Amino acid sequence: MVSPNHRGIFSMLLSFWLLASPVLAIWPQPSSISTGESTLWIKSGLSVSYNGKNGGVGRAMNNIIHKNFVPWMLYNRMELEATEPSLFKPKTYITHLDITQTGKDSSKTFKPLAGEVDESYTLNVDKRGKASITAVSSTGVLRALETFSQLFYQHSKGAYFYTTSAPVKITDKPEYDHRGILFDVSRSFFPMESIMRTIDAMSYNKMNRIHIHMTDSQSWPLEIPALPELHEKGAYARGKTYSPSDLATIQRYAVNRGIQPIIEIDTPGHFGIVALSHPELVAGWDSTPWTSYCAEPPCGQIRLNEPKVDPFLDTLMEDLLPRLSPYSAYFHTGGDEVNFNMYSLDPSVGTNDSAVIVPLLQKFIDKHHARVRKTGLVPMVWEEIPADYNITIGKDVVIQSWLGDEAIASLTADGHKVITSNYNYWYLDCGRGQWLNFAGADLETYYPFGDWCTPYKNWRLVYSYDPRANLTAKQAKLVLGGELAAWSESIDDATIDDILWPRASAAGEVLWSSPKGRAQIEAAPRLATFREFMIARGVKSATVHMPYCTQGLNQTACQYL
Amino acid sequence: MVSPNHRGIFSMLLSFWLLASPVLAIWPQPSSISTGESTLWIKSGLSVSYNGKNGGVGRAMNNIIHKNFVPWMLYNRMELEATEPSLFKPKTYITHLDITQTGKDSSKTFKPLAGEVDESYTLNVDKRGKASITAVSSTGVLRALETFSQLFYQHSKGAYFYTTSAPVKITDKPEYDHRGILFDVSRSFFPMESIMRTIDAMSYNKMNRIHIHMTDSQSWPLEIPALPELHEKGAYARGKTYSPSDLATIQRYAVNRGIQPIIEIDTPGHFGIVALSHPELVAGWDSTPWTSYCAEPPCGQIRLNEPKVDPFLDTLMEDLLPRLSPYSAYFHTGGDEVNFNMYSLDPSVGTNDSAVIVPLLQKFIDKHHARVRKTGLVPMVWEEIPADYNITIGKDVVIQSWLGDEAIASLTADGHKVITSNYNYWYLDCGRGQWLNFAGADLETYYPFGDWCTPYKNWRLVYSYDPRANLTAKQAKLVLGGELAAWSESIDDATIDDILWPRASAAGEVLWSSPKGRAQIEAAPRLATFREFMIARGVKSATVHMPYCTQGLNQTACQYL
Structure with missing residues (x-):
């Protein structure tokens, strides 16, 4: 179905549309799909056989029967009732x-390294109402059931509930093994429902x-039983924390949906908050002017030459990592935006000279990654660690790149595994202006208050x-794949859906x-359809465009010409 | 309280915050306010006397008692429980x-022209728990009750429910008479709840x-009983319309909240949809390539020299305007983006020559405004009518300007009344990228798919x-004032709250x-507080910034330094 030739797609869509029913619009696009023009109906109570098990069947049926929508925005204007399948003919x-x-x-099915689980399915x-799914793994079955649930409208x-596209034949598998979202629960606190709704949408x-x-x-919203002072001093407020049981709930909820939870405790930068409970571990907490010492307020990094750091991290990791390893193959150690100036404020370092700092950082990373590996987890790091600070890291490590194409080219040339969160495309907090306030002369200097990574990353x-x-x-x-980043300096539960969707869907595809070929013309009607599935399922996705552009023959009308 | 000197405000806030309770944060800022440091409690059942009547008292009490919030994000980190007023001391x-x-x-109180209602109040x-409001009009009472409801936290x-800022003395009145939002229910259909929730938030x-x-x-979602074919052919789908009873519901809901509903039927441009029921009235319906004939697809304008136009508009207006005039002093006749090229496609005009078109347009406007005046309403128009097409209009007409400061300067120099929707500041749909799709060579030409009025208009x-x-x-x-514009090519009910708030709040102030002085530093903590009131009342406003920036002493920490 995917073709770089938009004119071909245009006429193909047009011929579909003359049938006056919505085309089948699976998102993301399957590897291969063929569809017919027969109508099939579905209701609960159909016979299901499965030689394995997971919750996917129940969820798919629930989405079809209880969270579906009447697709008035897909039929031609005012033609829904006249052209949808008749209730009065034999079904x-x-x-x-x-x-x-x-x-x-195997256990790898539920916490795979990249490539360790087969997500393919058919x-x-x-035409007579027999549906069949085959897949190598239960994860593949979940993907198939999701596709199945997108066949039917109300x-x-x-x-x-019906489809007008039977018979349907799909074979499908993913291109990338790592297809993720970065969800930042530290800048803003997110309630459990928010995280779980996002997992569902993913x-x-x-x-x-x-x-x-x-x-x-x-x-620091995460409760660490061995170090309760971390959240007792560092959370935003009582109750705005994730208990061990909350964490386990998130982990199980994700794994049951074929999604691996990867937890990041950012080190050695982005660590200031620990100063409230362990001031001896942190350099430059809340230093001002913050622009001299860190990327945003409040500043604070782990001290690199302070003997109390290792026992603290040992305790932290011995508490946390065994709770992660049953559900995750990876642990993210952070490593972004380490500010060398800050180490002038660290009495045990006392300089911003990289000749002094880099060897200390190397020692820090070596020890920290060893902690991670000891629990059977693979470390992840932000790209600055190898790329900007020249730290040597293991080839097992997965590097998260955000600085763009050149960074990825150079890291992969060195033989490193990477995932991409290229900020020019996939930073979802960008382009909505500053979250900092300006005063005095800065009001004029920084007008009109654009943020560092403007423009807004439209789904296109x-x-x-x-x-x-x-x-x-x-x-x-x-x-290995990539992650959409939803940094939360200016996002919380009220607007996270709008920030993520349908933009993360575009990356999902x-x-x-x-x-x-990235054919917007082909993708837009499918994405607009899929967006309505998300809305019906309680995810407040933004629009792809207005109903004028999604209705029947108009699905190609909203093109720049 | 308002001072252009942000350093002064910084120290004033700081001294408030050493008291460790949230400062009183009324939005928009009253003309004059003085507050104390005593705690007062409120519960339902207090004695209310009022020598007039409106629904404001019940709504204010409902907001205080049933739609309030615990302000953990305003107290210092983890200090809420220790510093909020004790429940165990005498209250x-x-x-x-x-x-x-x-x-x-009078009737003018409920459908005033600009300046005809006094909204001031005290x-x-x-300290002993006696509250009093005085106002000239019941609208002023509504404004006072809104302020009253913002005194109390849960x-x-x-x-x-308590305030820690008694005694409170406020005198207040608006600077501008016209403080509005443009809500576009044509590009996207909005359910009644969406409109009513927006009226509440306003x-x-x-x-x-x-x-x-x-x-x-x-x-065309509006049902016109005399011309039912308009919505029967022109709505997006059955049920996606506003019946006369829906319209009356919106009107009453708005007026009861001190908000005047102003209805716009855009003419002669932005009228294409009428071609589906009355093709003889419309020039250039759905012409392609649309970029040659209109601002966005589908094209279509009222024909300027076609005898059937006047009887049609007479019928339309005789049906609609008497249903508007009980609730509105104004009717908006549109007038933006009339494309002269389109009139080459109109056989009764047959040219794009303004020497031919302008006199026809003048005649059209004269007649149309006469229809409006006949029903006792004052016409509004978009600025192009006088400014770009040199049409002479009455001095009673209110002109809506969107093209910026120069346009306003020139219109007011000519003695015209204006309201502003300057797109450089107050177009809320801007900066989120294109809603059109691109193909072929345009994919490269228009990368990264920014929209015409980028950047995003951050609240600052x-x-x-x-x-x-x-x-x-x-x-x-x-x-006279202004309106925030929420054009809905890429906005619907799922995200309208996020689009409007808190940005429209910034314009509201x-x-x-x-x-x-536009002091962001002073405004941000108040706006962040007010945003939580909106969230508690069911309006999914975006954040002002993260909780780190709103908590207690940090309320000035998120400044660019």
Whole structure:
């Protein structure tokens, strides 16, 4: 279906639309799909067989029957009632859903390193109402069930659900192994529902990694039983914390949806908040003017030459990591934006000279990564550690890059595995202006108060990104995937859905389907349809465009001409 | 309280904060306010006297008791429980709320022209729990009650409500008479709840005009009983319409909250949709390439020399205007973006020559404004009518300007009344990228797909706008106020709250308080507090910044330094 030739797609869509029903619009685009023009109905109580098990069947049926929508915005204007399938003609129902899992799940299925789980599947729905899924792993079954749930719309007359595209034949598998969202619960506190709603939405997009940026200089919401003073002094308020049981709830909720939770405790930068309970561990807490010492207030980094740091990190990691390893293959050690000036304020370092700092940082990283590996986890780091500070790290380490294409080219040339959060495309907090306030002469200097990574990353821009652009085949293989970053200096529960969706969906398709050609014209109607599934399921996604552009024949009208 | 000297405000805030309770943070800032340090409690059942009546008392009490919030994000980190008022000490309650209306309401109170209603009030709350309001009009009473409701926070232990700022003495009045939001229900359809929630939120911001852009080329959602074919052909779908009873509901809901509904039927441009029911009235419906004939698809304008136009508009206006005039002093006739090229496609005009078109347009406007005046309403128009097309209009007409400071200077120099929606500051749909799709060579040409009015209008930018900048006193008097524009090509119910708030709040304060100096440092903590009131009342406003920046002593920490 995916073609770089938009004129071809235009006429193809047009011919579909003359049938006056919505085309089948699966998001992200499957590797291969063929559809027909027969109508099938579905209701609860169909016969399901599955030689394995997971919660996917119940959730898919619940989404079809209880969280569906009447697609008035997909039919031609005012033609829904006249052209949707008649309730008064004989109906063919889906009678069977047969699920065959051809492989055996292992613990790696639920906490895979990149490439360790097979997410492929096939889905067939024949004209007589027999649906079948095959997949190697239970994760593949989950992906198939998500696709299955996107086949059906609700009828305008009530609780009747149909597809007009039977028979359907789909074979599908992801292009990238790491398809994630970075969720920052430290700058703003997010209630559990917010995280779980995001996990649900990610599963609709077939995404498979939720990277939780758990702590930062602004707050420490994570309860560490061995070090309760961390949250008692460092959370924003009582109750604005994640208990061990909350963490386990998030982990299980994610894993049950084929999503691996990856926890980040950022070190040695972005660590200021620990000064409130352990001042001896932190250099330059809340230094001013903060612009001289860190990227945003309040400043604070781990001291690099202070003997109390190692025992503290030992205690922290011995408490936390064994609670992560049952659900995760990775632990993110942070490593971004370490400010060398700050170490002039650290009496045990006393200089900003990199000749002094880098060897100390090397020692710090070596020890810290050893802690992570000891628990069977693979360390992740931000790219500055190897790229800017020249620290030597293991080839097992996955590097999260955010500074753009050149950084990825150079890291992969060195043989490192990377995931990309290229800020030019995938930083979702960008382009909405400053969250800092300005006074005095700065009011004029910084007018009109744009942020550092403007412009806003519209879904079309998100969608235009190719994580493997201009890489050799060998380098490309080292790009495991990517993550959309939702840094939360200016985002909280009230608006997180709008920030993430449908923009993260666009990236979800880049990572699942690798749509070469990046054809907005082909993608827009499908994304607009999928957006309505998200809305119906309680995710307050922004629009793709107005209903004028989504209705029937108009689906290609909103093109710049 | 308002001072251009931010250092003075910094130390004033600091001294307040050493008391460790949230300062009283009324939004928009009252003309004059003095506060103390005594605690008062409030519960339902206090004695209320009022020599007039409106629903404001019930709503204010409901907001205080049932839609309040525990202000953990305003107290110092982790200090809420230790520093909020004790439940175990004797409590002084508000016992009385005495409301005195000193003037008599008239029909003008409920549908005033600019300046015809006095919205001023005084509010006093003494230390012993006696509260009193005086106002000239019932609208002033509504404004006072809104301020009153912002005095109280919820206690962390449950349904207890307090202020720590008694005694409170406030005198207040608006700077501008027209403080509005343009709500576009044509590009996207909005359910009634969405409009009513916005009216509620506007009332929290003491705004007083909701301008409903009711029809456009994309859809005609308004039911006109005399011309039912308009919505039957032109709505997006069945049920996506506003019946006469829906319209009356919106009107009454708004007027009861001190907000005047102003309906716009845009003419002669932005009228394409009428071609579906009355093709003989419309030039250039859906012409392509649309960029040659209109600002966005689908194109379509009223024909200027077609005899059937007048009887049609007579019928339309005779149906609609008598339903508007009981609630509105104004009717908006539109007039923006009339594309002269389109009239080459109109056989009765047949040219794009302005020497031919302008006299026809003058005739059109004269007749149309006469229809409006006949029903006792004052016409409003978009600025292009007088400014770009040189049409002569009456001095009664209120002109809505969107093209910036020069346009306002020139219109007011000519003696016209204006309201401003300067797109450089107050176009809320801007800066989130294109809603059009791109293909072929355009993918490269228009990368990264920014929209025409980028950047995004962050609240700091919205707040920096002075509608009367660089005008003479005589000209300034003609600037009646302004409207924030929420054009809905890329906005619907799912995200309208995030689009409007807190940015429209920033403009609300510009229009109510005219904060010279535009001190972000002073405004940010108040706006962050007010945002939490909106969230508690069910309005999903975006953040001002993260909790780190709103907590206690940190309220000045998030400054660029």
